[in-house]
Amino acid sequence: MTDATLEESVERIERALAAYRRYRRRRRNPQLVTERNDSKDVDRSIEMLMPDTKWATPLHEIDSARDGPTAFVVAGQHGIEPAGWKAAELLVEMTPQSGTLVVVPRADQTAIEAGVYSGDxxxxxxxxxxxxxxxxxxxxxxxxxxxxxxxxxxxxLHSSQGIYKSGIDDGFGQALYPTPGRARDVAAAVVDTLNEEFVTDWPDHYDYIVGNLQSGWGTFFSHKVGGQYDGDCLLCEPTRRTTEDGRHPTEAQRIRWNLASAVLALDHYEMTFDESI
Ligand SMILES: [Zn+2]
Known part of the structure; x- marks a missing residue:
């Protein structure tokens, strides 16, 4: 078999698998899956996870119908970090030019509904x-x-009240925490672009840095991705910290930092969008 033929077969198999996965999800919850087709054949669907419980939360799939990467976004694990789930909900409205984007914006509805850090x-x-x-x-x-x-x-996607390794508090903000391997290089590149284009007019210690490696030593989602799945993940943490002279990163500012972190990183995985940020 030539390389080209092999590649075509692999692509066909992957498309069939993706179609089967969609079918399986729809069969699981047929009444809860809604679909909408854009003019560009982009297939948007929603599956309700844990329906009819206090945990019920939507999983959005945006399938560009073109070959490309699959990206999986989780947000809303903590109920006082709207910059995470609102950035994720903006991503849901965007249109990938290739691949499939999967987003669970409000992972812990019990925390979000109660407006508290930790849920039930x-x-x-x-x-x-x-x-x-x-x-x-x-x-x-x-x-x-x-x-x-x-x-x-x-x-x-999260947010933090402090700034990681700033020496002024023990927070985790203004950092991207990558899994080992490729994600680490991507994080370094994204941090550079964030600082050049999205963290202008803030004190120097508001510049983003690359955080510690999510390699499986902790209990975070990102650790499970890095340590068990051996996959790529970025834990994104913009800060809520007020500057010495009283400037506050607004919610809109933090959403923009989170959205930019994801969109800039996705570019490295060859997922680009119709919309600009
Ligand atoms: Zn958090």
């Missing part, structure tokens, strides 16, 4: 231990979907 089962981001099943149902369901999509790149 504690911080959702503490339930993703490497090598075992996630310890609560919503995490198991999200991980099941993650594995069935086999994404090339994943994101977990």
């Amino acid at each position: 089962e504690g911080s959702l981001n503490d339930h993703w231990r490497v090598g075992s099943e996630p310890t609560i149902e919503i995490a198991r369901v999200i991980w099941d979907r993650f594995e069935s999509y086999q994404p090339d790149i994943a994101f977990d």
Whole structure:
């Protein structure tokens, strides 16, 4: 078999698998899946995860109908970080020019509804231990979907009250935390662009940096992706910290930093969008 023929066969198999996965999800929850077709054949569908429970939350799939990467975005693990889920909901409205974008913007509805950091089962981001099943149902369901999509790149969007390694607090903000390997190089490149184009007019210590490696030593979603799936993931943390002279990164500012982090990184995986940010 020539390389070209082999490549075509692999592509055909991948398309068939993707179609089968869509069929399986629709059969699981036929009444809860809605679809809408854009003029460009982009297929948008929604699957309600854990329907009829307080955890019920939508998973959005935006299939460009063109070959390309699969990206999986989780946000809303903490109920006081709207910059995460609102950036994710903006991504849902965007139109990828290739590949498939999967987004779960509001992972912990119990935390978001109550307006608290941790939901009814504690911080959702503490339930993703490497090598075992996630310890609560919503995490198991999200991980099941993650594995069935086999994404090339994943994101977990948050925000933090402080600034990582700034020496002024012990927060985690203004950093992208990558899994080892390619995501680490992508994070470094994205950080440079963020600082040049999106963190202008802020004190120097508001510049983004690359955070510690999400290689599986912790219980975060990003650790599970890096340590168990051996995949690429970026944990994104813009800051909410007020500057010494009283300037506050507004929610809109933090959403923009999160959105830019994801869109700039996706560009490295050959997913570009019709819209500009
Ligand atoms: Zn968080």
